[in-house]
Amino acid sequence: MAICLVCAHPALLQCSGCHRVAYCSQEHQRAAWDKHKRLCKILQKIERGEPSPDPKSYCGLCGKTEGPLRTTDCCGKTVCDDYEKYVMFTFSYNSCSRNHDRYTRCHYHHNERSHGGGDWKTCSECRGGYEPELTTWYATNRFNFLDDIHPNPPTFTPKYCKKCGKVVKKIEDSGSSLPDGSVLCNACM
Numbered sequence: 002m003a004i005c006l007v008c009a010h011p012a013l014l015q016c017s018g019c020h021r022v023a024y025c026s027q028e029h030q031r032a033a034w035d036k037h038k039r040l041c042k043i044l045q046k047i048e049r050g051e052p053s054p055d056p057k058s059y060c061g062l063c064g065k066t067e068g069p070l071r072t073t074d075c076c077g078k079t080v081c082d083d084y085e086k087y088v089m090f091t092f093s094y095n096s097c098s099r100n101h102d103r104y105t106r107c108h109y110h111h112n113e114r115s116h117g118g119g120d121w122k123t124c125s126e127c128r129g130g131y132e133p134e135l136t137t138w139y140a141t142n143r144f145n146f147l148d149d150i151h152p153n154p155p156t157f158t159p160k161y162c163k164k165c166g167k168v169v170k171k172i173e174d175s176g177s178s179l180p181d182g183s184v185l186c187n188a189c190m
């Protein structure tokens with residue numbers, strides 16, 4: 002089953018441009034589009050077997066070619082050198098470098114000496130520790146380089162709001178856990 006690039010819940014819509022990414026909803030497709038549109042064009046060229054730019058010449062997360070670009074310490078991929086774009090405490094996803102460093106297992110695993118190196122995708126520490134929904138999100142979200150998205154992430158059971166029945170997605174709705182194990186979404190809290 003395809004997984005939404007934004008929230009890690011089951012995806013129903015595939016990107017009709019590159020066929021490489023999928024989303025649960027148009028809302029999440031729109032949320033990712035700004036950083037996917039250029040990359041999508043490059044992926045389409047690759048898919049059609051047309052000459053495509055050298056991977057070192059564009060950001061592997063957003064496809065931007067006009068730098069500044071840098072190489073990640075964790076996986077040696079090319080990414081926008083754009084930490085200065087991020088404004089403290091906004092928690093926005095505007096910086097490609099920060100997104101990869103903060104929201105992927107790739108960088109986390111690289112920094113955690115106790116994980117013993119090697120590939121994060123086969124690291125047992127990286128597969129546990131958090132709630133499965135978040136573990137899955139870290140392993141499959143759009144801040145991973147597409148070739149590195151975990152092919153076989155842990156599965157999780159979505160939680161539904163006890164009051165309105167809406168699915169409560171961890172990554173966008175902190176919700177509230179009730180003593181009986183059920184949850185309420187932010188709107189119903």
Ligand SMILES: [Zn+2]
Binds near residue numbers: 005007024025026
């Ligand atoms: Zn989604």
Ligand SMILES: [Zn+2]
Binds near residue numbers: 017
């Ligand atoms: Zn696409």
Ligand SMILES: [Zn+2]
Binds near residue numbers: 080
């Ligand atoms: Zn970028």
Ligand SMILES: [Zn+2]
Binds near residue numbers: 076108
């Ligand atoms: Zn990395």
Ligand SMILES: [Zn+2]
Binds near residue numbers: 113116127
């Ligand atoms: Zn690890």
Ligand SMILES: [Zn+2]
Binds near residue numbers: 189
């Ligand atoms: Zn609710």
